[in-house]
Amino acid sequence: MKFVHTSDWQIGRTFGFVNDETQGALQAQRVEVVRRIGHLARQQGAKHVLVAGDIYEHETPTERTLYQPMERMREFADVHWHLIPGNHDANTPEGVWARLVREGGVPANVHLHCQPGPVQIDEAENVWLLPAVLQRRHVLADLTAYMDTAPTPPGAVRIGLAHGSVVNFGNNEEAQHNPLAIDRAQKAGLSYLGLGDWHGFCQINERTCYSGTPEIDNFDIGRGGGGETLVVDIQGATAPPLIERHKTGHYMWQKLGDVTLTSAEDIYALDARVRGIAPDNAGAVLVWLTVSGMLGVEDMALYESLITRRLRAAVACLRLSGTPQLNAGLDDLDCFGPAGAVRRAAETLLAQAQNGGAEGAVATEALQRLFLFWNESKGQAA
Template structure:
């Protein structure tokens, strides 16, 4: 038997760093990935998709956001979708699940598990689902503990579904809320424990794994940022499950926090590095650059042109923290001529910048802007 394990869709999530166009594209893709999950299930001949919590970002989404994931799942009537509440969309009296069921908006092929206890998943395979259900955002008790004594028929496939933090697995204070025992699968005799809450794939042991979010939603310096779903093959109640990772995300999020620029070659190398993240589709890349360094007037103009303008137009989103600073001296002021108001202003700004302090930093920034503007207009400003 195969199942598809996914979690942390967080429909309606807001990305505050993004402009309106980028935000709209990111939110749309979090919905579009549901279609890719359905197609993956069909491709792998999977009937049951287990969604381990946080379908929604908020407990009170707008009416349209409330219905959007349901309508995407409705498009796959041959797939059974099994949902549990997460910490973002806990099953509160007036929360998303109560609203959906009150409105009769849950499709026939979608099951929202609102009570703990064994549920027949697939009678022909003797497969039983044991869901853990969050009714508040944070609880201190381990809601998977009941699985230890939950009765199922002999030789059943016992599949746990939960949303929380595995204790003692390097997640520090997060494990204080919604804890999951690290050995729950062993203690409860589970064939597989499908977890949600961590946004990147993480396999705890042979029978326990986090799927991560199917569409990446955070900048990382390495891997582990999500964009995957898991196909889990269950060969028997005591056989170790076979876990296969499948790429489902469109966007690649990357953080480069080691960018120091001192010359033109550094700028060209940075541009090539970013374009190389997804050379066939740079529009699928969101990149966060932490930039520092000192550049000459000409190299600073190159940085503005190649990185701030061209590269930001090539990728889906370019997020910058920090910036290279201008390295300028008296010789550079010759660009403004030998006299005139602009030359006098530049001399004054350079003197203040070289004096240092808070005013010096402001003056340096102003002088940098003046050089860039002068380059843009070709020295023809009045």
């Protein structure tokens, strides 16, 4: 029995730190990854795809968002897709699953498992799926507990599917909800327990795995990486599963931490570092870094040109926290000429900047803008 395990598609997710163009591109890839998963299943000879919850980001998606994943799965009529609710799309009375059933449009090869209990998904191989079903976003009970005594025929391959937090695995507030026993696969005699909720791949034990989201969606994806889908091969009811990780994500998210810039060499090095993440596909890179340091007038102009304009245009998203400070003195004001209104304004700003404090910070930024504007205007005139 070979099948695909995935979770946390989060169709309809929004990203508040990107522009509209990038927003649309990120959302589109969350839909298109469904097609890549279908191709993976075909290539691997897997007849079933098990999706461990959070297919949708919200319980009330727009009509277009509601049907987008359904239509992608419809394209793979030879593959059976098995879906369970997650904490983002719980099976509430007026939620997304009730709406799909009421309005129709669920392809024949897509199976919505909205009730707990063993379901035979492959008669020839005697394979039974045991879904855990969230009826609301947060519960305190372990919804996989019923699997311990759920009846299946002798010799059956028992596969559990659940969405939640393995006890003692996480330490944040979210990890206290929807608890799952760490030894559920052993206690319930499961050949495999496929989990959703954690967005990075993580193998809890020999028979229990979080698949992670197939398309990375944040800079803090956690241990194990992300953007992957699992192919699981079970040779028999008691045999240990063979688990393979396959890359399905399009975008690469990199959090580079703190970068201090003090010279042109530092600026060129930062540019090369970001472009080196994917030399042949910079448009698929999202980077977040914190910038600090002191730059002279010419180096600040280089930073604005090379980093905040050209590099930002090269990658999908360049998220900059902080900014280098301008290191300017009286000699630098000579670029404005010996006299005139601009020179006098620059002298006033420099004096205020050197005084420090809140007004000094504003003056420093204003002086920086003045230098950059002056340099740009000279370039345009030339």
